[in-house]
Amino acid sequence: MEYIDNIPIYLQIKDILYRKIISNEYELGSQLPSVRQLAVQFSANSNTVQKALKEMTEEDVIIPQRGKGNYVTEDDAIVNKLKDHIVTEMFDTTYDKLHSLNMNDTEITNSFSEYVKQREDNHE
Amino acid sequence: MTEILKINNLNYKKNNKTILADINLNIDSGKIIGLLGENGAGKTTLMRLIAGINSVPEGVITVNDMTKKSAIKQNVSFSDHLDGFGKSVKLSEIVRFYQNVYPDFSQAKYVEISEYLGLDETKRLSALSTGTRGKLIVALALSRETKLYLLDEPLSGIDSMSRKKIISSIIRWKDDDSTIIISDHYVTEIASLLDDVIIIKDETVYEVSSVEDIQEKHHLGVEEYYEQIYEGSVTK
Numbered sequence: 001m002e003y004i005d006n007i008p009i010y011l012q013i014k015d016i017l018y019r020k021i022i023s024n025e026y027e028l029g030s031q032l033p034s035v036r037q038l039a040v041q042f043s044a045n046s047n048t049v050q051k052a053l054k055e056m057t058e059e060d061v062i063i064p065q066r067g068k069g070n071y072v073t074e075d076d077a078i079v080n081k082l083k084d085h086i087v088t089e090m091f092d093t094t095y096d097k098l099h100s101l102n103m104n105d106t107e108i109t110n111s112f113s114e115y116v117k118q119r120e121d122n123h124e
Numbered sequence: 125m126t127e128i129l130k131i132n133n134l135n136y137k138k139n140n141k142t143i144l145a146d147i148n149l150n151i152d153s154g155k156i157i158g159l160l161g162e163n164g165a166g167k168t169t170l171m172r173l174i175a176g177i178n179s180v181p182e183g184v185i186t187v188n189d190m191t192k193k194s195a196i197k198q199n200v201s202f203s204d205h206l207d208g209f210g211k212s213v214k215l216s217e218i219v220r221f222y223q224n225v226y227p228d229f230s231q232a233k234y235v236e237i238s239e240y241l242g243l244d245e246t247k248r249l250s251a252l253s254t255g256t257r258g259k260l261i262v263a264l265a266l267s268r269e270t271k272l273y274l275l276d277e278p279l280s281g282i283d284s285m286s287r288k289k290i291i292s293s294i295i296r297w298k299d300d301d302s303t304i305i306i307s308d309h310y311v312t313e314i315a316s317l318l319d320d321v322i323i324i325k326d327e328t329v330y331e332v333s334s335v336e337d338i339q340e341k342h343h344l345g346v347e348e349y350y351e352q353i354y355e356g357s358v359t360k
Contacts, residue, residue: 001316003315003316005312005315005339005344005345005346005347005348006339006342006343006344006345006348007339008335008336008339008340009315009316009335009336009339010336036295036296039295040292040295040296042316043288043291043292043295043316043317044295044316044317045156045295045316045317045318045319046295046298046300047154047155047156047319048316048319
């Protein structure tokens with residue numbers, strides 16, 4: 001596991017798990033691996049994994065079931081909200097960077113559609 | 125959370141030279157803690173004192189409510205660098221020695237860990253690579269069923285594949301209520317493993333901090349923070 005040094009590990013783990021839920025690698029209503037399994041997978045302390053899971057529980061994305069572990073929510077509205085949030089975060093960074101290049105909103109919109117078209121062409 | 129380790133006003137001199145001064149420390153159980161400090165800072169000495177191997181001349185060390193050196197020694201698993209064994213000794217003989225000496229040594233746990241790490245009991249100590257020897261040292265230490273484990277530079281000089289295996293064996297076989305203290309002077313790789321770090325500088329405990337606090341309050345990685353402390357550019 002490669003982590004960013006100066007960001008708390010539990011936040012990075014939470015982010016990875018959220019992406020796996022959004023991308024449907026962990027499906028709605030499915031069971032997450034155990035804390036120990038996740039700890040090994042993330043080369044992290046179980047306390048750290050617990051902390052990530054605790055926040056995910058507080059944010060209603062996962063639901064702990066006594067004695068059975070943690071399950072992904074069945075509510076797709078929650079996952080969609082999560083997705084919107086992550087997408088907005090990505091756009092925030094890109095938008096700010098493009099703005100700092102002195103591009104206006106029309107230029108940004110145009111160059112983005114141009115970019116998407118190019119990517120589509122490359123795929124064909 | 126119970127307190128597994130408590131050190132009060134510990135002072136330690138060797139040949140009239142101060143090695144450790146005014147050490148005070150309280151460690152809660154269940155954590156994995158990094159003991160950081162440059163070479164010669166006194167990390168190994170501190171571990172030997174906590175493990176009940178060296179006598180405490182001044183101050184009190186309490187491990188799991190015990191203060192008697194002999195009792196502590198029976199209850200702390202300190203990674204032995206195996207220098208006391210002859211070169212031709214077989215791994216199986218070392219394992220038998222551990223079984224005889226430590227009543228808390230679990231043969232079953234050793235079998236699991238050594239299988240995971242790929243250790244071959246029929247091999248002789250002299251035939252092991254540095255990485256495999258490192259794995260053996262950690263496997264032996266973790267196979268004792270106790271509350272406090274001290275791993276003295278378990279990753280030092282070890283290739284990256286073996287390091288990864290050692291790190292995951294620590295995660296796999298640590299009980300929730302046991303505590304592990306790992307010394308190192310190279311932290312980035314184990315930062316994700318640690319709850320807290322103890323930084324030894326100028327013969328004393330310079331700071332005890334959670335890894336999260338370092339990242340959240342100082343916006344630094346542990347390695348960076350620790351280097352800055354040594355350079356004197358970070359103040360508490």
